[in-house]
Amino acid sequence: MSLSILAVDDSQTIRNMLNMTLTDAGFSTRLAEDGLKGLEVLENNSFDAIITDINMPNLDGFGFIDAVRAQERFRSIPILVLTTEVAPELKARARDAGATGWVVKPFDPPKLVRALQLVAG
Amino acid sequence: MADNTDAMAEIRASFFTECEELLESLQDGLDAVWNETSDEETINVIFRAVHSVKGGAGAFGLTQLVDFAHRYETALDEVRAGKLVPEGEVLKLFFRAADILSDLLQAAKEDGELDPATFEEVLSGLAALAGGEEEEEEALDFQPLILDIGDETPQLAELPGELPPGLPPLSGPAEGEGDAQGDSGGHIYFAAEKELFLNGNEPLYLFRALADLTELTSRCNMDDLPDLSDLDPAVCHLSWDLTTGADIDAAAVAEVFEFVEGLCTFRHRLPEPELPELPALPELPVLPGAPDTAVGAGADGEPGVAPAPDAGAPPQASDAPAPKLSTDQDAKAPAAPKAGAQKPAPAKPNPTIRVDLERVDRLVNLVGELVINQAMLSQSVTEVDMPPNAAITKGLDEFMQLTRSLQDSVMRIRAQPVKALFQRMGRIVREVATEVNKNVLLKTEGETTEVDKTVIERLADPLTHMIRNAVDHGLESTEARLAAGKPERGTVTLTAGHRSGRVVIEISDDGAGINRPKVRQIAIDKKLIEETAELSDSDIDMLLFMPGFSTASEVSNLSGRGVGMDVVKTAIQALGGRVSITSTPGQGTCFSISLPLTLAVLDGMVVEAAGQALVLPLNVIEETMTVEAAMLGEMGRETQVLRIREGFAPLLDLGTEMGFRTPLESYLDHVALLIAHEDGSRSALVVDRIVDQRQVVIKGLQNTFGQIPGVAAATILGDGQIALILDPLDITMNASGRTRQPSLSLAG
């Protein structure tokens, strides 16, 4: 099943990596460079899952997840957080914000795909 | 992934390009802190820059870079947390760390590594700032799964054998379907909390993922299902008993259920993980078992998670898939409602490409040829006298438009903002300031000014030298500054901007100014000038550019390198530029570099003087007029002036100035071009006629003849003839000394 994924990261490099990984996995992918842009994209598109970075300008990952979850139609959209840190506090914070799961950067492509399948089928 | 080798190489290349931008914002941020112009967001920007470098570097296995960036980031995080104030030595360390980060990137780009000795000091400095918490955290990340089963704590837990008391019993998975697995199979009990759904998780997918790993049978318990009237749709009233094959271990199951850990009641009895599997998943950290109630907290911040579905919270997710009772593995249960048609929008990767500069240059040259060709063609067509509306004339017009846009686009490829160059200078200032023990602030302005890439590259060395000079010689020692009642911190200002069709870069300091008596004496001692020479202030200043001149009476670390300002001058002249000095005793010195736009194209006015076609940059021509008797005035014996509305402008005959003819008896009915100079003054150049106004391709004149006064470059006209492109300011400056002094004497 081809999932449509929104990937939000301020790093061009990571966006490129995500794009390549997700496209290779047969997902259709939209990229956004920060939380605000991510919300804009969400406005007119629907996705099966969202992947987002935490540290981003304009609107960081936590704020982005908040804003996504605040919308009725996105209450249960799976959101994976990309994080370079694996500290438990960070995961807890991500979950508090409403994230579904997390993937550690630099991500291993198969692992990312598995994680997506875990949350979005 | 094999197919992706090229793609990876491209992403890697784009990573380095991105890092240049990141380093730029890092530098900007640090500069802002240094200049005390930072705001709350600045530290976040700084942090993010380092963080992104680290993230990208990790993707390419650049461990040295990752490690360094990580330390740096950790120290910066202390600042973000308000535990560390970025000032004084800390800030200096951050600057140095940024420099090293830049070096590391450079090394990584060339597939090398930096000698750790070069950054060990900074690294340990950063580690010290972060309070040595580093190792601890690192260790935590890779701690193995800790087994912990608490009565009420919905922790991911393993049931190594017996069920602890107080837990719901595994509902007979060993019976029925479970029998097929025999005793070697695993058993899992799973009941979702409300929060599991609020976080967008869906048990179905987890089961499905598990089923991909092993043979899975599931049984749904509906015992807890309340009456419909009592049903909270946001709460899942179901639990599942899963039976797995023997081929699955706890680690694999942990991976599947990682995201719902703490959001469900989850117990399992599974085969022991095979040991070799752990190292194979080093990036798969497993949570330490220390129960942290916050982990299980819902989005509403409610502490802990009560297994009972009576939390009293209003149902938040009416469309949460909780009520789906099916465990049918083929069921498609989209986790999110599909709003409207699915729009699969294939994302475009990074729109930048890296191109060999040589190819760009070839393109630039070819387009230059095209422009000339087009001009020649137009001229030929004009000569055969076509009717004005002929298709060919129209076609040629379009051709001309296209050529112009093509040329603009091509030139824009080469143009780059001076920002990167200026930032490099920031590093020089810091290095030199440290070496000579001065407190120096570098201010930059006009960083977005775009200059041709070649010019930027060739400007780096002379600019570096001038910056060193400004810090080393221009600024006084801290003691001298304080004694003179100046702020302790000296300021060096670097500005760039467009002025009169040229790029002007200024390096100024607020130091003591040029010590002219001393400069003069040195010049005499070195036999550069006669003892009796009469020199104006600006003449003395220009002595600094004489070969073999060096002012530092005590040779510091930085001077005595055998490079003098004469080299700077030569380098800038080689770019078709000029250097001038302004200096005020006690207030400072300003070196001004004026460069041609070298952007290979110029909007010019083609004029004729003494039978020669000459080109003047259109943007310096303020006005053109026919000389009338009433406008002419004499000033002294030979100087003529042109009266214009607001005053007088010296009148120069272009033919005479170029040495093509002797001055004419009268310039009546000639055409005068009013030239606006960089310094705001004006002069009038007399030509015989205006030929055309058009874009010309700039062709460099060789250095064979050195600088030709008044000539900036050359171009090829439509008839194939070369026409010289003139520099009106230079012409005025060299105006045989009849009209005005060179505008070098700006200093007082």
Next chain:
Amino acid sequence: MTDQTTQAPHNHVELLSFRVGEQDYAADIMSVREIRGWTRATPLPHSPAFVRGVINIRGTVLPVLDLADRLGLPQPDEGGRNVIIVVEIGDEPVGLLVEAVSDILSVATGELTPPPDIAADQGRTFVRALTIVNDQMIRVLDLPAVLPDVRFEAA
């Protein structure tokens, strides 16, 4: 042409000989880029008289020197000089205006003799070596010396 043109043993140099001011000169053929007819040059202001100006050669601005003038030789009528030899000096191409190109010569290096030390002769500084071919004295140009002394001009 002599039969030596096709091969140049390593102890030989190949020279392009030409007429300047009714004398025979030559330049190392390795320095010669091309030979072209005379076209009108755009004069460069404030340059020495022997600098005839610049011409357009396939989009490049090529400075042209009047070699006779540079060597202090009598200058024939304008019509008498109609060949520009494009040579590369250092890395930069320069056009030398001469009367005519004569021949390509292969000369044994042993047959090149340094010019006699006659300080008074202005032409001497421009000549690297002398040789005799078919009873004619050929003066081998010292090309860098032909260029104007930029440092001197600029000082």
